[in-house]
Amino acid sequence: MSRTKTYGLLVFGPYLGRDTWGIRAHPHVALRIKRIFPRVEQSRTGDIYIKHTPEVARDLEWLLERFPLEMSEDVAVRLKTEAEAHRATEEVVTAILEGYRPPDTWRAPARPARPYQQQAADIVHARRGGVLIGDQVGLGKTYTSLLVLRDPAALPALVVCPTHLPAQWLRELEATLPWLRGHIITSTKPYDPTARRGSDGRQPDVWITTYSKLAGWAHHLHGKIKTLIFDEVQELRTGTATNKGRAAALLAEGTLYRAGLSATPVYNYGDEAWEIYDILAPGALGSRDEFLREWGGGQRGMNDRHVKVANPRALGTYLRDTGLMVARTRAEVGRQLPEPTRVTQDVIADHAVIDRVAGDVEAMAQLLLSPDSDPKERWSAAGQIDWRMREATGIAKAPYVAEFVRLLLESERRVVLWGWHRAVYDIWLEKLKAFQPVLYTGSESAAGKARSAQEFIDGRSRVLIMSLRSGAGLDGLQGVCSVGVFGELDWSPGVHSQCEGRLAREGQENQVLTYFMLSDDGTDPLMAETLNLKSGQAEPIVNPDAATFAPVVGDVDRARALAADVLARVRRRAGQLTLP
Incomplete structure (x- = not known):
């Protein structure tokens, strides 16, 4: 019997700090490999490198059935061992997902x-x-x-x-x-x-x-x-x-x-x-x-x-x-709760507050939009513009947000109010002081946060002011509150979902209702647009069957968009641009 034809060489070893499969193959086979393995890295010499995982070994085993490659005995053993390990894991995971319960003799949970x-x-x-x-x-x-x-x-x-x-x-x-x-x-x-x-x-x-x-x-x-x-x-x-x-x-x-x-x-x-x-x-x-x-x-x-x-x-x-x-939804496991109802609420903003801050950051906006500026300076300017303009937007609408919460409390026992900036919290604390508001933000100690949550749960406070990125995993609010208000926005849609999850969880007996307070000025319009884009990335990964917002065509460079808005605002104030 004639010797099996081979189409190149397969090796295994460390490459850039990780175990890697290396392939030197005939040109037409190399092209085929790159189509099959989209993650491959090709060197200047034409060699192909793929970082090792058991799954890659399994796929290489399948490839070698069509295009045999030369390899040492050690490499052949490694390939077979890793491919079999992947096959065994895949079989048991598939069986578990289909209802198989692996036996064990471990102590039962309480x-x-x-x-x-x-x-x-x-x-x-x-x-x-x-x-x-x-x-x-x-x-x-x-x-x-x-x-x-x-x-x-x-x-x-x-x-x-x-x-x-x-x-x-x-x-x-x-x-x-x-x-x-x-x-x-x-x-x-x-x-x-x-x-x-x-x-x-x-x-x-x-x-x-x-x-x-x-x-x-x-x-x-x-x-x-x-x-x-x-x-x-x-x-x-x-x-x-x-x-x-x-x-x-x-x-x-x-x-x-x-x-x-x-x-x-x-x-x-x-x-x-x-x-x-x-x-x-x-x-x-x-x-x-x-x-x-x-x-x-x-x-x-x-x-x-x-x-x-x-x-x-x-x-x-x-x-x-x-x-x-x-990742399972409540519907999939038969523990379905109604999804939170989201309501976008138009809110007035004090335009003068935003105008003043725009004037303060005008120089940074020009630096950010200049193609000749230093990249590090542009990066720094982007962060400062983002912070200052978001804070200004929050301050500009804070009194109106507080008034909306006050009206909600005429019919609701308690309300959770989410925000981001300390200056905004101070306005809310003053405007809502009749309801004994408490803070659960990044400034309080763990004990302080626990006290605030308990005061809210016990009814000594009717308003819990939470930082958008505080409280993930917090339990207990669902028994006393079903209404939340986003007085400020986060760039990440997942943050809003985490906030809603403090109320929409097992033990909640009412329909959860969350209000998104949106101004037509400042950073709110851009953030609302960006959040639609990001929902198109985040939600389908966790829940492929979920309906999501249609993503905006193209990426949103939020820093540049904010900078352009700042300069347009400054020109309008100077009378250089006619309002539409």
Whole structure:
């Protein structure tokens, strides 16, 4: 029998810090490979490089059936082993999604699990890697992730959560798995918890910390943690560009299980999904460049950030099919609550306030729009213009927002009011002081936030003023309030959904109603337009079947648009431009 014809060479080894498959193939085969593997990287020599994952090995095995490649015995064994591992994982994940329940002998939780919660925990166990649990707000993601810890091999575990949630996590742990010892980390510097009163000399089974303390503990806990749970995992959407991201990536090394929890993991553009998975399941989506070649398609923003995914619905389906994400709606699991009703409410704004600030930032607007200015100076100017103009818009409409809330309180027991700027909060506090408003923002300590929430729940306050990006995961408001008001907007649609999720969750007996207070001046018109664009990126990834706003054609360069608006406003005030 004649020797099998080969079409090139396949090698395996480190390349740019990661295990990589290298291919040198005949030209026509190389072209075919690039069509089959959109994430491939081609060198100047014509060689092809693909970062290793078990899925890539499986696809290469399939490719070699049509175009055999020469390889060493070690490479052949590696390819077969990795492909079989992927095949086995795929089979069990598919079986679980179709209703199979893997048997186990672990201790049962103190509260019985619902089938969909156990299914997600089973997938985390089956993958033995990172899974994003993106169930809709109110479906019990915290409880679901704790089910993973029934496996003794999953201990010790580390829960990382926002600043206001450690005590809530400890209560949930004690109610679900009461035989495990939990410990809330109280310092940014490592210490021995066995020396603390009440420890009985035992190390914790479950450590609980916040993202702000993570960097201080990463090296101390590295290699000791078997399971990582990232609550509100969108905190990692900037990846390893931040200290907390680098600390999270370090801790993830060598862990058996990793779970990320968030109903809104993508706040802005689709490339945030890669940043999260690069920590949660390293390599699962390839390198960043590979991810953008395979899934990208939009223009890149400043510093190569903010990249749109060409088909977010397809990406979401892929993540589900591979078990990298488990995301169910309330309707899918039979625990349906009415979706929040959103109402856009036109509101008056004091144009003079916005005009004054526009005059103050005119020079920065000119710098931002000048093609000859320094890129770093443009970046700085963009941030300052964004902050100043958003604050001015909030201040300009704050009295009118407060009056609207006052009218709502004639018929509602309580109202949650969301905003962003301290100067805006001060106006609301003064205008609504008859209702004993309390603050839950980035300025209060965790204890202060807890006191504010409790005063609101107990009825001592009728207005809870919350920062748009505070309170993710907070539970308890749904029992006393069903009406929220967005007095200011966030650039990210996921932030608004998270805010609504504080009210629209299990235990809510009324239809949740949220009002978006929109001015026809300042930053509101541009933000409303941008939010439609971003909804087209974020929602289909988590829920491919969801109806979303039609995205705006083209990307919205919000900084330049704000700068152009500033200059137009200044010219109008100077009489150089006629109002339409």
